[in-house]
Amino acid sequence: xxxxxxxxxTPDRAGRRPTIKAVAxxxxxxxxxxxxxxxxxxxxxxxxxxxxxxxxLELGWSPxxxxxxxxxxxxxxxxxxVRRPTDVLGADPHFSELITGxxxxxxxxxxxxxxxxxxxxxxxxxxxxxxxxxxxVDGAVxxxxxxxxxxxxxxxxxxxxxxxxxxxxxxxxxxxxxxxQQGAGVEEVVAHLLKxxxxxxxxxxGPEELQHTRLRHGAFDTALREAGVRPVAVLHTDxxxxxxxAATVALLDTADRPTAIxxxxxxxxxxxxxAAQRAGLRVPKDLSVVGYxxxxxxxxxxxxxxxxxxxxQRVGAAxxxxxLARCGEDVEAERLDDRPRLVVRExxxxxPRRPAP
Numbered sequence: 001x002x003x004x005x006x007x008x009x010t011p012d013r014a015g016r017r018p019t020i021k022a023v024a025x026x027x028x029x030x031x032x033x034x035x036x037x038x039x040x041x042x043x044x045x046x047x048x049x050x051x052x053x054x055x056x057l058e059l060g061w062s063p064x065x066x067x068x069x070x071x072x073x074x075x076x077x078x079x080x081x082v083r084r085p086t087d088v089l090g091a092d093p094h095f096s097e098l099i100t101g102x103x104x105x106x107x108x109x110x111x112x113x114x115x116x117x118x119x120x121x122x123x124x125x126x127x128x129x130x131x132x133x134x135x136x137v138d139g140a141v142x143x144x145x146x147x148x149x150x151x152x153x154x155x156x157x158x159x160x161x162x163x164x165x166x167x168x169x170x171x172x173x174x175x176x177x178x179x180x181q182q183g184a185g186v187e188e189v190v191a192h193l194l195k196x197x198x199x200x201x202x203x204x205x206g207p208e209e210l211q212h213t214r215l216r217h218g219a220f221d222t223a224l225r226e227a228g229v230r231p232v233a234v235l236h237t238d239x240x241x242x243x244x245x246a247a248t249v250a251l252l253d254t255a256d257r258p259t260a261i262x263x264x265x266x267x268x269x270x271x272x273x274x275a276a277q278r279a280g281l282r283v284p285k286d287l288s289v290v291g292y293x294x295x296x297x298x299x300x301x302x303x304x305x306x307x308x309x310x311x312x313q314r315v316g317a318a319x320x321x322x323x324l325a326r327c328g329e330d331v332e333a334e335r336l337d338d339r340p341r342l343v344v345r346e347x348x349x350x351x352p353r354r355p356a357p
């Protein structure tokens with residue numbers, strides 16, 4: 001919305017009307033905080049609220065009645081913010097599955113989904129503040145839970161209902177939805193590979209700051225250590241095709257290369273399998289490959305991809321139901337008591353006695 005329909009106030013000598021940004025700057029707060037002060041929402045202290053109101057009075061600013069009415073109305077729209085480059089998102093079917101699950105709950109209830117792609121943490125935080133200040137959405141789905149994650153507290157402060165995708169975390173400022181025991185799937189993978197005789201196992205992981213990366217990495221190391229086996233390597237990537245291929249090539253270009261590689265998602269596993277085959281290796285005779293997500297594409301490869309099923313669509317649907325309930329809809333939230341489950345297919349086989357030349 002433009003300031004002419006959002007705000008009213010006394011023009012200054014140059015004929016300019018004060019704006020919400022001017023009030024925010026003068027009071028030393030965000031525009032979202034100004035909106036909360038006038039709507040009596042959020043978690044502003046009484047001192048901060050009073051300073052904002054006094055500053056607005058001094059500048060002669062107040063929200064227009066039509067804009068206030070518009071902001072108080074329900075938009076029946078929820079936001080999904082994804083921190084990924086566009087090329088990475090476009091190549092990863094994970095988010096298509098997630099959106100399918102979310103939309104399956106929203107569409108029948110007349111809700112829409114607003115998708116935003118952001119490049120970094122600062123851009124994401126600014127976006128949430130803008131969405132809250134402008135009243136464009138009723139709530140938000142937070143993706144990629146992080147080990148140190150300020151977003152739940154930010155959304156709570158903004159007064160914007162939210163749900164966090166990730167392993168359940170009772171300490172979070174907003175509810176979280178995901179399959180529990182995130183390390184369980186990786187533990188099953190390691191047990192499966194060890195049973196096949198593999199002792200040189202590598203892991204191509206995602207970004208280190210993600211919560212599930214740390215949980216799965218820890219489970220991978222622990223499972224191998226308890227079996228008396230050391231991992232060949234753990235390489236972190238940005239989930240892109242380029243980084244998956246580069247990690248695979250680096251792992252295979254060693255004298256003691258792995259006989260099995262576990263990938264953080266199916267898309268990277270597919271890229272890794274292709275890189276191995278171009279290098280002359282046969283999957284699974286020379287190299288076993290394991291993915292994570294159990295996306296449909298894995299069933300149509302040759303050989304079909306062994307993977308971990310974390311029920312992406314179901315998690316998306318459950319997250320949507322939690323968020324709808326937080327937005328005041330009469331929706332019963334689904335409890336996800338399952339854990340990730342290994343799906344064995346043809347991309348894993350007995351370990352070769354020695355690496356192929």
